[in-house]
Amino acid sequence: MRTLTLIDAIKEAYQEELRRDDDVFMVGQDIRGGIFPHTKGLVEEFGSDRILDTPIAESGMYGVALGAAQEGMRPIVDFMFGGFSYVTFSECSVTTGQYHFLHGSQRALPITMTAGVGTGQRLANDHAMSIHGTFAHHPGIKVAMPSTPYDAKGMFKAAIRDNNPVMIPWHMGIMMLKGEVPEEDYVVPLGVADIKREGTDVTVLANSLQLQNALKVADKLHGEGISCEVIDPRSFVPFDLETVLRSLEKTNRLVVVDEDWESGSFANTVSAKVMEQGFDLLDAPVTRVTLPDMPVPGGYMEDYIAPNVNKIEAAIRSVLARIAA
Amino acid sequence: MNTALKTTTLSHEQKVKLFTNLVRGNHYDKMMYRRMMQGKLIGFYHPAEGGVAPGVGACSFLNQDDNLNPHHRGHGIIHMISKGVDVRTFLAEHTGKDTGCCKGRSAWHFSYPEHKVYQQSGFIGHNFAPTVGWGWAAKRRGKGQVVMNCSGDGSYGEGRAHESLLMAQNWKLPVIFFCENNSMAIFASAEEMHPLPDISSLAQGFGMPAMVVDGQDVFAVAEAALVAIDRARRGEGPTFVECKTQRFKEHDIGTPDLRGWEERSDEEHQQMRNREPVTLATEKVLADDVLTQLQIEDIHEAALREIEEVEAFADNSEIANPTEEELMAAVFAD
Ligand SMILES: Cc1ncc(C[n+]2csc(CCOP(=O)(O)OP(=O)(O)O)c2C)c(N)n1
Ligand SMILES: [Mg+2]
Numbered sequence: 093m094r095t096l097t098l099i100d101a102i103k104e105a106y107q108e109e110l111r112r113d114d115d116v117f118m119v120g121q122d123i124r125g126g127i128f129p130h131t132k133g134l135v136e137e138f139g140s141d142r143i144l145d146t147p148i149a150e151s152g153m154y155g156v157a158l159g160a161a162q163e164g165m166r167p168i169v170d171f172m173f174g175g176f177s178y179v180t181f182s183e184c185s186v187t188t189g190q191y192h193f194l195h196g197s198q199r200a201l202p203i204t205m206t207a208g209v210g211t212g213q214r215l216a217n218d219h220a221m222s223i224h225g226t227f228a229h230h231p232g233i234k235v236a237m238p239s240t241p242y243d244a245k246g247m248f249k250a251a252i253r254d255n256n257p258v259m260i261p262w263h264m265g266i267m268m269l270k271g272e273v274p275e276e277d278y279v280v281p282l283g284v285a286d287i288k289r290e291g292t293d294v295t296v297l298a299n300s301l302q303l304q305n306a307l308k309v310a311d312k313l314h315g316e317g318i319s320c321e322v323i324d325p326r327s328f329v330p331f332d333l334e335t336v337l338r339s340l341e342k343t344n345r346l347v348v349v350d351e352d353w354e355s356g357s358f359a360n361t362v363s364a365k366v367m368e369q370g371f372d373l374l375d376a377p378v379t380r381v382t383l384p385d386m387p388v389p390g391g392y393m394e395d396y397i398a399p400n401v402n403k404i405e406a407a408i409r410s411v412l413a414r415i416a417a
Numbered sequence: 418m419n420t421a422l423k424t425t426t427l428s429h430e431q432k433v434k435l436f437t438n439l440v441r442g443n444h445y446d447k448m449m450y451r452r453m454m455q456g457k458l459i460g461f462y463h464p465a466e467g468g469v470a471p472g473v474g475a476c477s478f479l480n481q482d483d484n485l486n487p488h489h490r491g492h493g494i495i496h497m498i499s500k501g502v503d504v505r506t507f508l509a510e511h512t513g514k515d516t517g518c519c520k521g522r523s524a525w526h527f528s529y530p531e532h533k534v535y536q537q538s539g540f541i542g543h544n545f546a547p548t549v550g551w552g553w554a555a556k557r558r559g560k561g562q563v564v565m566n567c568s569g570d571g572s573y574g575e576g577r578a579h580e581s582l583l584m585a586q587n588w589k590l591p592v593i594f595f596c597e598n599n600s601m602a603i604f605a606s607a608e609e610m611h612p613l614p615d616i617s618s619l620a621q622g623f624g625m626p627a628m629v630v631d632g633q634d635v636f637a638v639a640e641a642a643l644v645a646i647d648r649a650r651r652g653e654g655p656t657f658v659e660c661k662t663q664r665f666k667e668h669d670i671g672t673p674d675l676r677g678w679e680e681r682s683d684e685e686h687q688q689m690r691n692r693e694p695v696t697l698a699t700e701k702v703l704a705d706d707v708l709t710q711l712q713i714e715d716i717h718e719a720a721l722r723e724i725e726e727v728e729a730f731a732d733n734s735e736i737a738n739p740t741e742e743e744l745m746a747a748v749f750a751d
Binding site for chain 2: 192
């Protein structure tokens with residue numbers, strides 16, 4: 093099958109959806125010139141009316157999407173870097189998340205939001221932070237992030253077709269990751285986790301760059317006779333807890349890798365849910381690999397604090413050691 | 418008024434409509450105030466008394482498919498009834514009833530998508546961002562729809578207001594930035610919070626035409642609004658309309674009536690009450706032979722009857738009582 097990079101798979105999702113539905117359009121800053129390659133060249137096919145650049149005015153920029161969605165269109169908003177969404181957070185999170193519910197479920201807001209996120213570029217906090225946990229904390233917005241080029245195309249298409257607001261960032265650390273991507277139209281539904289590798293000894297829940305890291309660790313440990321089941325949540329909201337609980341029936345041990353600050357993270361939510369709904373399945377405490385609660389440093393220091401293969405391996409060994417003891 | 422802008426003359430029918438909506442709006446506001454004092458309104462109420470003319474002038478000649486952001490003062494009722502929205506379901510909402518426009522989930526929020534009144538945000542200035550989107554959608558459709566974006570002097574402190582002015586002017590969007598300047602934002606004097614006496618001075622920096630009108634004179638307001646609406650419909654871009662108006666009451670019921678940190682003076686109250694908008698309009702329609710005393714009384718009568726019905730609808734509805742599961746199922750759309 094044909095291979096594409098993750099970022100080109102996202103672009104293909106945009107292209108197909110922009111062709112399919114005239115109500116779909118994109119708004120952002122410098123997207124016509126392709127500040128990140130997922131929008132590069134789109135303006136040539138779709139024009140400045142549908143690939144819309146705005147001034148550096150995030151509220152106004154997001155407002156194009158919000159108002160147009162209320163008018164029945166299906167905007168895609170590109171925040172460039174995830175942290176920039178915070179500049180208009182009250183609009184893109186609070187008022188967007190409450191819109192449908194608080195107004196009596198009269199109108200849905202079919203807005204797709206995206207941005208590059210994550211460590212790996214050594215760009216420091218405001219350009220390296222994760223945002224999925226923060227958005228997941230605010231009700232009324234679906235949150236998802238792809239880990240492979242295949243998922244990227246299918247999930248972005250699902251997000252654009254969803255009638256609800258969806259925040260779907262992509263991780264800069266796997267932007268150039270290559271993988272098989274079908275040329276035809278397909279959708280990867282939101283809210284469905286994916287077992288990326290089957291195993292029997294320990295379940296590792298990880299996403300995007302960290303999913304790729306977890307797969308590397310699983311490969312390595314396989315040589316030692318340790319069998320890791322690696323699950324990609326794919327969506328944080330709605331979250332497919334069922335798939336994780338089913339896996340735990342087999343492995344009885346869970347490591348959650350979440351590239352986000354420890355406090356208030358998705359990893360914590362999973363840990364609590366598993367404790368409440370799967371306590372009897374556990375042979376060891378749920379163990380988390382997260383960012384420590386400090387602003388993400390830039391430069392080489394980023395490497396010390398970000399989740400990586402060594403930290404994931406250590407966490408897996410620790411949950412296995414506990415049961416052996 | 419900016420001399421570069423055209424002027425307009427109101428017809429007899431237009432004057433009657435404005436006077437009628439002014440009387441209705443004023444009675445609606447008093448009803449809301451009364452109900453709040455009687456404990457028959459949930460949440461809070463921000464009384465519009467003294468500042469009812471701008472909303473009537475801005476909204477009485479909008480079409481159903483024009484966008485409106487009603488000002489939060491008066492909880493949007495004056496603007497909405499002037500645009501032709503049946504607000505029975507809003508009072509029901511405000512009283513927590515299952516017939517409410519938001520199914521009793523919102524108290525004082527409203528949404529009437531069929532009238533392009535989409536939202537009420539509790540965040541001041543959060544009309545400005547979607548205004549850009551509404552304007553952009555209207556321009557893209559090219560059907561001559563306009564966006565009437567009403568909010569107070571205080572809301573123009575928000576950065577998003579400036580972003581909205583910038584983008585509306587860049588793209589020549591059919592938006593009316595309609596500022597109801599009552600010189601107050603809770604306790605804060607506009608004089609202290611803005612560097613120039615006219616909020617509409619902001620428009621200059623963007624090259625946007627602006628008008629300043631006597632916001633106590635509903636007819637003057639409507640003339641300005643019609644000029645701005647006409648420009649927008651013709652694709653000539655946004656206009657800033659600033660109405661100098663008043664707030665007779667405290668910011669919201671139960672909050673003290675301060676300017677800065679001191680009680681607003683009797684003198685200030687006396688001065689503003691000398692220019693009560695319904696009294697001014699009544700004098701004018703009589704002097705200009707637009708309406709007779711008898712006709713005026715009928716208009717008041719009809720408004721009071723209308724409001725009785727609106728209240729009865731809310732009072733005869735059941736309190737909304739969904740289960741948590743039902744509410745959870747309503748967070749996302751299908
Ligand atoms: C973001 C935000 N900040 C502050 C408030 C509190 N607040 C509610 S109304 C108001 C004053 C608004 O003044 P203005 O826009 O002039 O309208 P007015 O109430 O005078 O009609 C303030 C500060 C709020 N609701 N939202
Ligand atoms: Mg004010």
